Amino acid sequence: MRDVDVSNAVRAFLVPREGTLTIEQRSGYVCIWCPTVLRPGQGIPLGGAGTWHPHACTPCHTIQGQALTAYLAWNDHVTDCVVCRTGPCETSLSLRHATVQTRERAEWRPACTSCNAAFAPGEGFVPRMWLGASRVALSFLHLGPCAYPFLSSLGGDDGPHLGYGRRPLRPPPAEG
Ligand SMILES: [Zn+2]
Ligand SMILES: [Zn+2]
Ligand SMILES: [Zn+2]
Structure with a gap:
């Protein structure tokens, strides 16, 4: 960029x-x-x-810009890469490494937007951009159950705060 x-x-x-x-x-x-x-x-x-x-x-802008650029590059890759649909490829792993490193320098630590937990060493996660209330959120998701409701319903989601298993139940239709 x-x-x-x-x-x-x-x-x-x-x-x-x-x-x-x-x-x-x-x-x-x-x-x-x-x-x-x-x-x-x-x-x-x-x-x-x-x-x-x-x-x-200037120093803050550089650090934040690097963290953002790394995240966007990883997100672009994951969106387009056929290999990554079944599991992260080598490129994805190195982009993830760059994203985590630059974000640590920016004091912008990644955490799962579905369960709010930080990522333990060795845990798989993916970038996930979504349209929040007023801006695009640059978030991450654990692979597996945390990612499922987002990756399976591209577009039109309600945001991670209404994540899998926490979506309010619709009241049953009123009788008569
Ligand atoms: Zn500054
Ligand atoms: Zn890939
Ligand atoms: Zn999670």
């Missing part, structure tokens, strides 16, 4: 919601990921309008 593409992807996927940032962060005075103070013209602009001008310092 070129720098400008990474920057666009960071804008699209990673900028936190306005309500979760301080006033200084919203106005671009402080990096959205760390306490670095940015003077006018410093940092990477991440979109916005009016009083909403989020910026990241």
Whole structure:
């Protein structure tokens, strides 16, 4: 990915919601990921309008951008790879390694979006992008039961919080 593409992807996927940032962060005075103070013209602009001008310092932007790029590359691979439909191929394993490493540096630890558990060493998991309430979520799923309801119903899902086994039961139709 070129720098400008990474920057666009960071804008699209990673900028936190306005309500979760301080006033200084919203106005671009402080990096959205760390306490670095940015003077006018410093940092990477991440979109916005009016009083909403989020910026990241260059080191944070680089680290987050690398983690995002690695995740997207892995996700693209898993989506298209025929071998990966039955089990992760060599490419998938190395993309997973890159994703985990870059995300650790970004302090953005992967956990299963279905059961909320972190991944133990040796456990299989796959990337899973889904459309959340306000943005695309870049999540992961354990292989097996956690992945089943998502991978088997591509598109139109309700998000992981209504995951397998926890979907509210529909009340029976009223009689008469
Ligand atoms: Zn920063
Ligand atoms: Zn593959
Ligand atoms: Zn799980």
